[in-house]
Amino acid sequence: MTDNSLHGNHDPCPACELRREVQDTRPAIREPVPCNVCKGVDFLPLTDAEIVRRTVEEARRIYWPDWERRVSNA
Template identity: 50%
Template sequence: MTDHTLHGNCEPCPACALRREALPVQSNAYGKITDHRHIFVECNECGGYGLKPIPVAEIIRRTCEEARRIYWPEFDRRIAG
């Protein structure tokens, strides 16, 4: 199941990124605010979360690819000597 609170289960929403780029530069007591990632914007793609869920099959594919890269048996043999 895709969960936006788990690392690696979502990707940044490109629609939100474009909307945030169009926001005017804001400032506070410390200076200009240039990081708009945490500002809520209306978005019909992701509902304003800023993240789009990755399909379960893609999460599994990426996890298997990472496991093959990290735990490859040949790599273990080379390290062992």
């Protein structure tokens, strides 16, 4: 089961980010507006397949150049 609270297992909610960008900075206290995209969680969970795809991509980027270097020097 995917744990969406772990780093890399979710993306930030673009709707919440946009709202923070356009929010004015006046000191008035306003009621929070619920997000229709993430339901107020502030992130969008990734599927298991997407997590695996991103992990494999990062492993290729980090691990394989070192492995190729070691094999070619042997």
